[in-house]
Amino acid sequence: xxxxxxxxxxxxxxxxxxxxxxxxxxxxxxxxxxxxxxxxxxxxxxxxxxxxxxxxxxxxxxxxxxxxxxxxxxxxxxxxxxxxxxxxxxxxxxxxxxxxxxxxxxxxxxxxxxxxxxxxxxxxxxxxxxxxxxxxxxxxxxxx
Amino acid sequence: xxxxxxxxxxxxxxxxxxxxxxxxxxxxxxxxxxxxxxxxxxxxxxxxxxxxxxxxxxxxxxxxxxxxxxxxxxxxxxxxxxxxxxxxxxxxxxxxxxxxxxxxxxxxxxxxxxxxxxx
Ligand SMILES: Nc1ncnc2c1ncn2[C@@H]1O[C@H](COP(=O)(O)OP(=O)(O)O)[C@@H](O)[C@H]1O
Ligand SMILES: [Mg+2]
Numbered sequence: 001x002x003x004x005x006x007x008x009x010x011x012x013x014x015x016x017x018x019x020x021x022x023x024x025x026x027x028x029x030x031x032x033x034x035x036x037x038x039x040x041x042x043x044x045x046x047x048x049x050x051x052x053x054x055x056x057x058x059x060x061x062x063x064x065x066x067x068x069x070x071x072x073x074x075x076x077x078x079x080x081x082x083x084x085x086x087x088x089x090x091x092x093x094x095x096x097x098x099x100x101x102x103x104x105x106x107x108x109x110x111x112x113x114x115x116x117x118x119x120x121x122x123x124x125x126x127x128x129x130x131x132x133x134x135x136x137x138x139x140x141x142x143x144x
Numbered sequence: 145x146x147x148x149x150x151x152x153x154x155x156x157x158x159x160x161x162x163x164x165x166x167x168x169x170x171x172x173x174x175x176x177x178x179x180x181x182x183x184x185x186x187x188x189x190x191x192x193x194x195x196x197x198x199x200x201x202x203x204x205x206x207x208x209x210x211x212x213x214x215x216x217x218x219x220x221x222x223x224x225x226x227x228x229x230x231x232x233x234x235x236x237x238x239x240x241x242x243x244x245x246x247x248x249x250x251x252x253x254x255x256x257x258x259x260x261x262x263x
Binding site: 015020040044045100105106107 | 177178180197
């Protein structure tokens with residue numbers, strides 16, 4: 001099953017809807033709750049990033065009995081220094097984003113901790129593509 | 145501690161979630177940063193927050209948090225309460241500040257055991 005969502009870049013109040021729907025779809029498939037939470041958290045952080053940093057884009061989630069593969073693609077400014085961006089606490093988010101409860105620089109580290117596989121392809125001036133894989137069978141995640 | 149005891153301890157108002165009043169809550173997490181909630185919350189907890197926007201409900205839902213308390217007398221707008229209701233969550237509003245609300249719940253026996261220690 002493949003789900004696809006357009007994620008608008010100008011409305012933070014909608015950010016997270018795609019992740020919530022994917023979470024429910026995984027619930028209906030009877031996937032293990034721990035894996036669902038890991039998938040939901042990493043997709044949600046990526047979705048928020050796509051809205052606040054990437055100007056919106058397209059999210060897809062491919063669900064199979066073994067795993068979910070989430071791809072979030074934007075055509076925003078890209079990430080100049082990925083190692084720096086991956087550090088806990090690093091954020092270029094403006095103040096108003098912090099007032100919304102985001103921009104703590106925990107998003108990418110959260111994604112890494114929760115995903116079994118995290119791939120980030122980014123080119124400055126062209127955009128960012130984040131691929132998240134969460135497997136259902138294994139205990140999985142950097143946390144486990 | 146039952147959800148109904150949380151309401152009483154905080155002199156709070158239950159905005160939705162009558163069905164959850166007898167649910168037992170083991171731990172609490174106070175945060176205004178949603179990424180912190182996602183980084184640190186592990187078990188089912190009550191979330192105390194001063195952040196009144198749809199993201200607080202959505203983050204809680206994603207983390208399987210079923211009870212959200214808004215501190216400092218902030219009352220979430222109707223559409224947020226409706227979203228929480230659709231998600232099967234309980235929403236409580238209290239006039240206490242974050243510090244006092246957390247302190248009162250701690251005094252009443254709630255602990256922070258549902259959160260991961262920072263590395
Ligand atoms: N999709 C994206 N497009 C452009 N920059 C991004 C994107 N995602 C992340 N970044 C950059 O990486 C930084 C760290 O991301 P993250 O860990 O999620 O923290 P936060 O979102 O709180 O700033 C961001 O502040 C931003 O500079
Ligand atoms: Mg982020």
